Amino acid sequence: MFKRKIHIAIFASGTGSNAVKIIDFFKEEKNISFSVLSNKKDAPVLEKAQNLGVETFTFNRDEFFKQEEVLNYLKSKQTTLVVLAGFLWLVPSNIIKNFTNRIINIHPALLPKYGGKGMYGMKVHQAVVENKEKESGITIHYVDEQYDHGTVILQEKCIVEEKDTPEDVAQKIHQLEHYHYPRVVEAILNMM
Numbered sequence: 001m002f003k004r005k006i007h008i009a010i011f012a013s014g015t016g017s018n019a020v021k022i023i024d025f026f027k028e029e030k031n032i033s034f035s036v037l038s039n040k041k042d043a044p045v046l047e048k049a050q051n052l053g054v055e056t057f058t059f060n061r062d063e064f065f066k067q068e069e070v071l072n073y074l075k076s077k078q079t080t081l082v083v084l085a086g087f088l089w090l091v092p093s094n095i096i097k098n099f100t101n102r103i104i105n106i107h108p109a110l111l112p113k114y115g116g117k118g119m120y121g122m123k124v125h126q127a128v129v130e131n132k133e134k135e136s137g138i139t140i141h142y143v144d145e146q147y148d149h150g151t152v153i154l155q156e157k158c159i160v161e162e163k164d165t166p167e168d169v170a171q172k173i174h175q176l177e178h179y180h181y182p183r184v185v186e187a188i189l190n191m192m
Contacts, residue, residue: 002031006080006189011037011087014121016045017174018085018106018181023052025182032189035077039064039089065092074099080192083185084143088120091143103143104188106181108173110155111139115148125166125173133160136169138176140184154184 008026010019019036026032036049037057046056063069071094074082082095084105091103107115107124113133114124128136137157142150158172 002029002189004031005078006032007077008032008034008081008083008185009037009074009077009079010034010049010083010085012045012085013038013040013043013088014045014086016043016048016085018177019045019083020048020052021178022083022085022182022185023049023054025186033077035073037070037073039087045086061089064089068094071095071098081185081188082143083181085181086121090117090145090147093145096143096145101142102192104153104184105141105143105148105150106177107139107141107148108136108170108177109139110135110137110157111141111148111152115139117147119148122166122170125169128160128169129164129166132162136160136173138173138180140181153188154180156180 010022012019023034035055035057036045038046039059041058049056057073059070082099082103096103109124114127135157137155139152140154141152144150156176158176160169
């Protein structure tokens with residue numbers, strides 16, 4: 001039970017399964033509020049968030065990279081923690097500077113393998129299978145000014161069988177993400 005008011009801003013570009021899992025994990029916490037921010041006005045995560053009673057905010061490339069719209073929104077909400085959940089843009093330095101060690105990301109591979117620009121979602125799982133990796137997993141890390149680079153908070157592994165398709169690997173990764181990401185968010189909030 002958190003005694004202070006906490007606001008978590010979740011950035012997502014797609015379906016938002018991790019965003020929903022995190023929001024659901026904290027549903028009994030009266031002092032935690034959420035907002036979901038997206039760079040895609042038609043991202044399925046927005047409707048899911050609205051159905052959960054969570055405020056949403058969309059923005060374009062200019063508002064994110066050249067203006068202070070997104071930063072001002074985060075400040076107006078007195079954001080405690082920024083959580084990237086399938087958000088594909090590099091976070092600009094003005095947001096990183098204002099939220100130092102308060103922005104985290106989840107990547108569907110064991111970084112530093114299969115990280116960097118363009119490595120997301122099924123592209124990662126496809127590469128893992130093509131390279132005949134014996135294991136894959138998730139990396140939860142702090143965000144800095146490079147793709148998939150900041151200090152690692154947690155890595156969890158899963159076995160990749162020879163017969164596994166990229167879709168099979170994706171399913172294993174989702175299970176790890178959905179279990180661990182909300183718990184890492186909770187642990188970070190407890191340390192703040």
